Amino acid sequence: MKTLFQSFSPYLTGVAATTVVFSFSSCKKENKVPPRYNIVYIMTDDHTGQMMSCYDTRYIETPNLDRIARDGVRFTNSFVANSLSGPSRACMLTGKHSHANGFTDNTTCVFDGSQQTLPKLLQTAGYQTAIVGKWHLESMPTGFDYWEILPGQGDYYNPDFITMNNDTVREKGYLTNIITDKSIDWLEKGRDKEQPFCLFIHHKAIHRDWLPELKYLTLYEDKEFSMPDNFYDDYEGRRPAAAQTMSIAKDMDIIYDTKMYREGMKSRLKKAYGRKIKRLTPEDRVAYDAVYDSITDVFFRENPQGKELVEWKYQRFMRDYAKVVKSLDDNVGRVLDYLEKAGLLDNTLVVYTSDQGFYMGEHGWFDKRFMYEESMRTPLVMRLPKGFQKRGDITELVQNIDYAPTFLELAGVEIPDDIQGISLMPLLRGEHPQDWRSSLYYHFYEYPAEHMVKRHYGVRTERYKLIHFYDDIDQWELYDLQTDPTEMNNLFDKPGYESIIEKLKQELVGLQTLYGDSIEYRLRDKKL
Template sequence: MKLFKLGSLFIYTLLTVGCQNKNIVKKVEQSPTQRPNIIFIMSDDHAYQAISAYDKTLINTPNIDRIANEGMLFTNASVTNSICAPSRAVILTGKHSHINGKIDNLSHFDTTNVTFPQILQKAGYQTAMFGKLHFGNNPKGFDEFKILPGQGDYYNPKFITQKGDTIIDGYVTDITTDLTLDWMKHRRDPNKPFMLMYLHKAPHRAWLPSEKYYKEYTQKTFPLPETLFDDYKTRGSAAKSAEMGILKHMSLINDNKLTPATVKELNIEQWSQLGESLYTLNAEQRAKWDAVYGPINEDFKKRYPTMNDSTLTVWKYQRYLQDYLGTIASVDDNVGRVLDYLDEEQLADNTIVVYTSDQGFYLGEHGWFDKRFMYNESFKTPLLIKWPNQIKPGITEDEMVQNLDFAQTFLEVAGVTAPEDMQGESLVPLLTGNKAVWDRDAVYYHYYEYPAEHAVKRHYGIATKDYKIIHFYHDVNEWELYDRLNDPKEVNNVINDPKYAQVVTRMKQKLQETRKKYKDSEELDWKYIESYN
């Protein structure tokens, strides 16, 4: 593994091909334009369950699937902290949240952190970012950027640029792609390799699809997840007290798209006071919206008097999935536009393309929406990578990888030495068939944003391929253990099961070793708790 820390494709070639002098000289003498281009595509809150390369139950995503079909599909990819801005900080820095300082959406990002785009830019890469960064209005290390302020808007969004703010009419997923392709066509320097971050707002809450897809998807019905009515009976207070239940905590207005007038007429008390997210629609757009969602409101008025908790949960789940998946349909279309451009311009063969999300998401599993927990649906994230002539097409990889690994991977791809303080591992050995040198047997997770929205308690833990152990702390002291092979839906906490006593001992010891490896500690836990007070 030590050699791969050096971040040199020359060294990798020497190890895997052998000492063929002509090939070695050719590698050394490559011009900068022969270094691979890098396109990093990331959506926001895109559950792996909503990509057909993983699961065909809910949606067909042929263009995202192309990346897996032409490359590699990771089935054990995860995040270190399942919340938007911290995940992005981990990706940029290659360091866990407790090291880079961006532990939650509320804390500031320390701009003294060195990010991999800065390093690539200094190494001769042309760099650009378009779409949703989520934090910071002036990202370092980019020759050009056009980013959404904060969460941004789905319709007629504002973008922050080096030349000032601008509002662009249209749908955000299409616009982000238009900006990306415009840069590639008109301002990309063909004499330089490029690193492009193409970042979608969708499918983040409040899940507002384009007109094309809300007309289509509001007519669909989706199968219910097995754990929609989970009772959390083997778990402690953390799962039971979280405020992300579809029945109680999902807004009928903001999330399910009922009008305030409908909710008032039916005299429904709302847990969430979130109002409509449609304030950027112009009159013409609003009329088209009302033509589709107006009848949904009228239908709900007829149904509501006979609904009980179960039937209301199912109704809210269907409305949620219709809009959530509708936004993803547009993401898939637009990913196809970018992939088509690479093929048409003969750029594909020398470009590594990554598709991922900043974390997973609950699509009704355990009765939830949102993310945050270390349970599988939010911990596991989609990861699909294609790299022609390096990755054998159609490979599925089950090794445990994380968003922590992207920075070092991209630096090695570019032939650049990674800083010693980065904490991930380059994925290049896995991508290029040298799996024997990969030796990670556990991944680490730590969530901090409590007390805060959704009330998910602070917790940390590790996952191996076989087990997952979680410690909830701060105002509780609770442990959970899951047998990932025999209980993949994670409904049975076996921390107190005598049959797992040795596993508990072993996993707790491994957890402490992993915390030490990544320089996390109880002292840091309390430091970040006190920072909230």
């Protein structure tokens, strides 16, 4: 099998050019039929490693997510190709960067469901495929034997689902629980148990507006979360960072995001918040209001202003985000428990990840989009089937375009030449390929749009990151991640880095050529 990387090897200065041949470790005889491994892929929205205790113990505990890492592997250098929900999902489904799969942003794109995708390729090999939960790609799912998806972003309380009959059905309860219920129900009753399966469990959690499950409304209310050291970043030397509108201080909505509601208050998102909580039953609304009305009373009595208000908003954000993670962690535990009880764990790859990372106050922000570490980096843990001995950390650079070829190889399916990701199977077998990739490519397109993050592309190596912001701006940024892991010091115009910049630009051009991302913005870029 020839990979895309081999086709462009003249352009590679450190990019991997590797061919992977998979042999099942459990096959001791040549005539023995290899196992048909199942795949359970659990993906959340906007979950970040800072809020997952197998990565970071500062804030909360996530015991069930940690179970996956403890019993399998934890990727410590896992990244996305475009830190935005729809585009990230399209990258996962196709194994291709955004420009190649056609879904570059959430505002102008509709996913082309006729194209080659991971579930379609698995179907051709006899796999049953199913997806439950968030889709967020505008078109209807294709390549799935069963699907129930959320319209748009979906709702936490008493949510609607679109069914395969094109009906929209309202379900009663909390969304994270319902998605898990539907997923387990399909595993138990909806599939042919004689055939292998790939189930995509796609949660809305932990996406903004962070509405908690009712039983966790008061959880973390007595906890003071520590603030990141760069919370009060002044963005010196980083004009694009200063131009965003995702600041906790300036842009976090007092009603929609912190739930402080009083009649007469003005808010851009007041009506949107009202629609969200009106989905609660009258009885549940009483319980909800009892908690947040009391917090609102204290807020208006104390009337924080200035820096005190900013830090109060941060605490509210952190508490509600953490509450939503708690329900998510519970439900991951339910899936693991079911697989164990049903005797499926030994023959199933269980994957947990998020569609991107998120800022938990770093640089003073919430949200994602930037190529900076907190949003480009994403958690990734896997519980491996029986016969895979690898445990602990995997440190190689991996990206969400790698999931499709990994699952295909695990299923014994030939990986098409046009897939741009690399199968992670050698890493799961405990190997450390010498020719593994040494750089990653990133491209963000959605501007002007929500949060106003400028368009940019760049390259990340183990130590350095080079970013070019383009379109209505022309700025380069260089970071030494070894000496400046929080990316506060732009080195691009500092003397002494000329040779490093030149090498990184060559690597960037090599990646753009490799992936075919040679669109018109490059023609306008006189510096490349």
